[in-house]
Amino acid sequence: MRCCIHRGSDQIGGSCVEIESNGQRLLLDLGLPLDALVDHPEKYLPNIQGLDGSDPNLLGILISHPHLDHFGLLNCVSPKIPVGMGSAARRILAAARPFMPGNWPDSATGWDYQDGHKFIVGSFKITPYLVDHSAYDSYALWIESEGKSVFYSGDFRRHGRKSILVDRLIQKPPSPVNVLLLEGTSLGRLNGEQNFLTEEEIERELVQAFSSAKGLVLVHASSQNIDRIVSIMRASIRTGRKLVIDLYTAAILEATGNRRIPQSNWENVALLIPQSQRVQIKKHGWFDLLNHHSANRIFFEDLSRQKEKSTLVFRPLFCRDLERNDCLEGAVFIYSQWEGYWERDSYEDLKIWLEDNNIPKISIHTSGHASPADLKEMVKAINPQKVVPIHTFFPDRYVDLFPGVEIHADDEWWEV
Ligand SMILES: [Zn+2]
Numbered sequence: 001m002r003c004c005i006h007r008g009s010d011q012i013g014g015s016c017v018e019i020e021s022n023g024q025r026l027l028l029d030l031g032l033p034l035d036a037l038v039d040h041p042e043k044y045l046p047n048i049q050g051l052d053g054s055d056p057n058l059l060g061i062l063i064s065h066p067h068l069d070h071f072g073l074l075n076c077v078s079p080k081i082p083v084g085m086g087s088a089a090r091r092i093l094a095a096a097r098p099f100m101p102g103n104w105p106d107s108a109t110g111w112d113y114q115d116g117h118k119f120i121v122g123s124f125k126i127t128p129y130l131v132d133h134s135a136y137d138s139y140a141l142w143i144e145s146e147g148k149s150v151f152y153s154g155d156f157r158r159h160g161r162k163s164i165l166v167d168r169l170i171q172k173p174p175s176p177v178n179v180l181l182l183e184g185t186s187l188g189r190l191n192g193e194q195n196f197l198t199e200e201e202i203e204r205e206l207v208q209a210f211s212s213a214k215g216l217v218l219v220h221a222s223s224q225n226i227d228r229i230v231s232i233m234r235a236s237i238r239t240g241r242k243l244v245i246d247l248y249t250a251a252i253l254e255a256t257g258n259r260r261i262p263q264s265n266w267e268n269v270a271l272l273i274p275q276s277q278r279v280q281i282k283k284h285g286w287f288d289l290l291n292h293h294s295a296n297r298i299f300f301e302d303l304s305r306q307k308e309k310s311t312l313v314f315r316p317l318f319c320r321d322l323e324r325n326d327c328l329e330g331a332v333f334i335y336s337q338w339e340g341y342w343e344r345d346s347y348e349d350l351k352i353w354l355e356d357n358n359i360p361k362i363s364i365h366t367s368g369h370a371s372p373a374d375l376k377e378m379v380k381a382i383n384p385q386k387v388v389p390i391h392t393f394f395p396d397r398y399v400d401l402f403p404g405v406e407i408h409a410d411d412e413w414w415e416v
Pocket residue numbers: 065067133135155368
């Protein structure tokens with residue numbers, strides 16, 4: 001069995017690994033680089049034979065989880081190539097697509113992962129392991145062939161709401177593993193034995209911020225970070241606030257297929273449609289979707305009257321409506337995503353809007369990635385012959401943390 005990291009050996013984002021055995025090939029992830037210009041994703045396609053669907057030896061693409069930097073190039077390859085992912089992940093991508101700009105990848109058919117259930121693709125045996133991450137329905141993948149095996153960590157953490165999944169993996173690891181392809185996002189972000197806040201700690205910080213806010217709380221979080229939406233919901237209940245969501249968030253929450261996740265028809269949840277979404281609904285005729293989520297629909301006049309009793313899952317498309325409808329007196333803005341997006345000038349208009357409206361910004365967030373200490377425990381449990389860095393800006397730091405480190409550059413082929 002041979003392996004080639006096409007992208008990710010020294011960067012975070014755009015992950016893609018090719019595995020070859022007996023002339024047959026599989027891809028692990030096909031992501032868009034984080035700094036890519038999304039108008040022309042095809043420019044970032046790695047040089048892999050058969051992406052046009054012409055090579056039957058390219059058996060399929062196994063996506064670890066529904067983050068753009070892991071699946072974002074799927075729309076640039078032939079739909080004839082089967083795609084594996086979790087079934088909830090597939091539903092989430094399908095639910096998100098209508099709300100996204102043109103190039104949002106289609107959810108092609110293929111294998112639906114089931115946690116711990118092995119399946120066979122050509123000469124490969126694949127076992128998906130559900131893991132804790134900021135994307136819902138994320139997997140690590142164990143690939144066996146020719147008496148050898150590769151364990152691909154995907155993205156994972158051990159401080160979210162599903163940390164028990166990673167505990168379980170550490171207690172009962174796959175064995176034997178020749179190569180562990182290990183993500184190292186946190187290297188360079190945390191040092192030594194430092195840890196990230198847990199999602200429970202995030203909930204406590206949210207409770208504090210919500211209780212001291214005099215008006216509406218705007219929480220800027222990804223609607224696909226389901227752990228975070230749960231934290232916002234729980235903190236809202238604990239502070240007597242209602243969770244207000246738009247149609248996109250309502251559709252994503254339903255697509256999880258998990259009725260313990262907040263839904264638009266829960267009594268503590270309200271649906272609020274911003275003007276630009278109203279236009280979209282009309283234009284595309286999404287009236288069934290709107291009706292389906294309208295059990296608790298409110299309007300901006302209602303929000304204006306109940307602002308101190310509401311938490312809005314904020315997206316910038318709400319700005320003008322909130323301003324026009326007097327919803328902002330005493331408002332607080334909580335930024336609950338990666339600070340890198342904020343620093344990178346992605347939100348210049350939003351920054352001006354907050355300043356103009358005198359809205360203070362608080363940051364409450366935790367990483368979707370394992371701390372170095374948790375990575376170490378994972379390596380110790382799996383006990384692989386080789387640890388190969390991926391999804392990191394600091395491959396050189398692996399040798400200080402793990403035994404058996406072997407660094408491979410992008411596009412280099414090596415034996416497992
Ligand atoms: Zn991810």
